[in-house]
Amino acid sequence: MSGWLNQLAERSKAVDSLSALTTDKRGFVVLDQRRSPEQCRPLLGLSGKQDFLTLFAGTSLSPLIEASPWLVEIDQGSEAWHYAEALCQKRLGWMCLPSSDQTLQSIANHLRTLFVLDDPHGGKSLINLQQPAVCMALLASVPFNAYSYWLSLFQLVATPTPQGQWLVWQPHAATPAVLDEWQLTTEMEAALKESQQAWWLSHMTNSPVSDVQASWLIKMKIVMESGITRSDHLKRLLPVITGEREAFSPQIKDVLNKSIPSRQKVQQLEHFV
Incomplete structure (x- = not known):
């Protein structure tokens, strides 16, 4: 198992619903509104939505303002809250409950x-x-002190799963007061590169992300580097990718290395299923 997948299982727990974890107070949703603005925009007009801001505004990323994610403050259990939950389950964001002293701006x-x-x-x-998928991989792969520091402003962070559940990430009691400047480690970078493939494999096999095997990720990477990148082609090769053999x-x-169109490679590889 890839190291970050092992950490994922250690740092989070799967729950079917957030209702048992919520209170009557406020929460936040981080939305990838660029992917589906027509689905995200109605949230701003629903009952229970308190405030929102555009996260790239006022930063070095402001030239990308139209693609900026949103941070929306919502009353827990409200119409807006339930709509936000549904958006997250469509891979459009994730949710969090702040500590009592935090504000929209501090978050x-x-x-x-x-x-x-x-x-x-x-x-x-x-x-x-x-x-x-990126938030999940980052939380699973970041060094422990940075993980604790980053979660210190929250009661919990909840990321959706391919199975329609939630992974709940909770801070540890021991939290450093300050943290040196953030930077990607080699392990974090690898996790981020694998995150989309791990999500896809989890969805297609109906297995928790933490059960995705490192060998599957390695074989999927080899297949994609050979030019087979279409989702329907990868789906046809899923038995080859998730087979018991650790390597191809x-x-x-030999088939993967041939100089032929990807569809022909898929047709030939299906004989090994």
Whole structure:
């Protein structure tokens, strides 16, 4: 198992519903409104929506303001809250409950520290924190002290799962008062690169993300690097990717290395199913 998937199982727990965890107070949703503005926009007019802001506003990412995620403050259990839950289950965001002393602005400032991080190669990487798979991978792979610090402003953070449940992430009692500047570690970068494939494999196999095998991710990466990237093609090859063998056989590798269109590779690989 990839290290971050192991951490995912250790740091979070799956729940079927957030209703038992919520109170009558306020909560927040981080929305990837760029992916579906027509579905996200109605939230702003629903009962229970208190305030919102655009997270890229006033930052170095302001030129990308139209693609900016939103942070929306909502009354828990309200019409807006339930609509936001449904949006999250469509992979359009995730939810959180703040500590009692936090405000919309303080939560926004906290989140903004994660959108651009120094990477292990001396450059900077844009982190699509608003995407549930990315948020999940980041929380699972970040070093422990940074994990504790980042969650210190929240009672809990809840990310949706491919199975329609929620992963609930809760802070630990011991939390550092300050944290040095954020930066991507090699492990975090690997987790972020694998996050979308792990989500897809979890969805297609109806298995929790924490049950996705490292060998599946490795084989899927090899398949995609060979030029097979369409979802329908990958779906046809799912038995090959999730087979019991840790690595592809020489015969499968030969097909993947052929200089032929991807659809022909898929047709030939299906013989190994």
